[in-house]
Amino acid sequence: MITHCSLRAFALLRYKISVSQREFVRLRRARLRRRYRVTYGIVQMPMPSPTSYTISATVCTVAVRPTRTYGYSSPILGPVLRLRRGDRVQMIVHNAVHFPTTVHWHGLLVPGHSDGGPQQGINPGETWRPVLAVDQPAATLWYHPHPHHDTARQIYLGLAGLVIVDDGDDHGLPSVLVDPMAMDPSVAVQRRQFVLNNGICEQRTRMSEHPDMPALIGINGKVHDPKRIDVETRLGTTEIWEILSVGMPHPFHIHGAMFRILSLDGKPPPEHLAGLKDVVLVEDKAELLVSFTRPATREHPFMYHCHILEHEDAGMMGQYTCA
Numbered sequence: 001m002i003t004h005c006s007l008r009a010f011a012l013l014r015y016k017i018s019v020s021q022r023e024f025v026r027l028r029r030a031r032l033r034r035r036y037r038v039t040y041g042i043v044q045m046p047m048p049s050p051t052s053y054t055i056s057a058t059v060c061t062v063a064v065r066p067t068r069t070y071g072y073s074s075p076i077l078g079p080v081l082r083l084r085r086g087d088r089v090q091m092i093v094h095n096a097v098h099f100p101t102t103v104h105w106h107g108l109l110v111p112g113h114s115d116g117g118p119q120q121g122i123n124p125g126e127t128w129r130p131v132l133a134v135d136q137p138a139a140t141l142w143y144h145p146h147p148h149h150d151t152a153r154q155i156y157l158g159l160a161g162l163v164i165v166d167d168g169d170d171h172g173l174p175s176v177l178v179d180p181m182a183m184d185p186s187v188a189v190q191r192r193q194f195v196l197n198n199g200i201c202e203q204r205t206r207m208s209e210h211p212d213m214p215a216l217i218g219i220n221g222k223v224h225d226p227k228r229i230d231v232e233t234r235l236g237t238t239e240i241w242e243i244l245s246v247g248m249p250h251p252f253h254i255h256g257a258m259f260r261i262l263s264l265d266g267k268p269p270p271e272h273l274a275g276l277k278d279v280v281l282v283e284d285k286a287e288l289l290v291s292f293t294r295p296a297t298r299e300h301p302f303m304y305h306c307h308i309l310e311h312e313d314a315g316m317m318g319q320y321t322c323a
């Protein structure tokens, strides 16, 4: 039975463990040996195991140590940006932190030069002023930093916020929640394959299938290179992108384009994944019907990448133009 709980006791226990690990282990062994109740100042553990537990929801006071956080105009996270379809919104993004950052509008359909990818770094003290022309169906999106090699750290420390796009068509619940339009894969002008590989252990498992695949984190055997354009698409066209995850599932995200899932692991997607998407979790294989409706130049290309932040930081990312 848990007889006493306080953060002070937790802290005391941690202190005891850290200063006297050997003593703690000795006590634990003695407890097991003699099968009697031992109190460490936190948990009184009956032996043998009981058939019931009693726990009490408790109000505690937490004295949190001052902790470094990041945020957009706030100590942590940022304001919700509410945008309406048809709006043109002047964004003023000031970098008041002491390292380069970028701000990517995840899921917002804007041209490459407003997208905030890794190539659009904002140095400390600088201000970036993209104009966002909002033209897409109602959506729940977010914004976050996208600097190569430093995205995970910046987001985990608090740089992220929500974007809500209203399209004037979203008042009240419709009678049918899921009624996606039919897809027509025959309109696709090209089929491309992307193999997401996150390293040595995955390479071992698929070595027999892909003997020539190098041991690195990347897409199609290549680690991200900011100077390399991996794919060139044409504005106004639709393509089928086939995504393969090697070794573990990867959430695949495409900038500047929405897509529909044609198949997941060879089967049609379930209803809740049948609509417009900007990320898909690829367990094994996914086929996507991707529409390219926003331009992106070689100077400001769109990214596609695994959205496990550590994976993209390590180079599981590519870039494409749309002309």
Ligand SMILES: [Cu+2]
Residues within 6 Å of the ligand: 196, 198, 249, 250, 251, 306, 307, 308, 311, 312, 316
């Ligand atoms: Cu990944």
